[in-house]
Amino acid sequence: MIPRSGNIHLTAEQMNILDEQAKSAWPIEACAILIGRTNKETVIINEVYLVANSDKSSISFKISAQDTIRAYDRADELESEVVGVFHSHPAPPFPSSTDLQFMRQNPVVWVIMSMPSGVVKAHRLTDNNAEEIGIRVTSN
Numbered sequence: 001m002i003p004r005s006g007n008i009h010l011t012a013e014q015m016n017i018l019d020e021q022a023k024s025a026w027p028i029e030a031c032a033i034l035i036g037r038t039n040k041e042t043v044i045i046n047e048v049y050l051v052a053n054s055d056k057s058s059i060s061f062k063i064s065a066q067d068t069i070r071a072y073d074r075a076d077e078l079e080s081e082v083v084g085v086f087h088s089h090p091a092p093p094f095p096s097s098t099d100l101q102f103m104r105q106n107p108v109v110w111v112i113m114s115m116p117s118g119v120v121k122a123h124r125l126t127d128n129n130a131e132e133i134g135i136r137v138t139s140n
């Protein structure tokens with residue numbers, strides 16, 4: 001396998017929004033849809049679209065069809081795309097086996113925040129497996 005280097009760029013403000021969402025939802029898993037653009041191996045986030053966890057669970061999350069449609073509409077407005085999914089979970093920030101199944105259905109960048117530590121990692125699907133990519137926090 002050829003090692004690939006990828007990156008996701010978020011602004012400090014966007015990271016802060018994700019952090020606040022995860023903290024306020026805790027112990028329920030928080031989630032968000034990440035809207036932006038992909039330029040070769042780099043994914044640049046334009047907007048964090050906060051959504052509710054319709055599972056209201058501390059061990060799983062689900063984004064409603066209605067929220068998903070709204071996020072896609074918002075992406076269209078911004079002339080961007082849905083490029084990532086964010087969620088927090090009570091484990092290290094690596095995709096669980098359930099997350100991996102959903103990653104195969106939604107092969108965008110998956111950003112996971114471990115709670116309560118707040119450590120964040122990003123993964124995407126490469127050869128059917130989750131591969132970690134770098135997170136670059138840019139100034140606003």
Ligand SMILES: [Zn+2]
Pocket residue numbers: 087088089095096099112
């Ligand atoms: Zn998870």
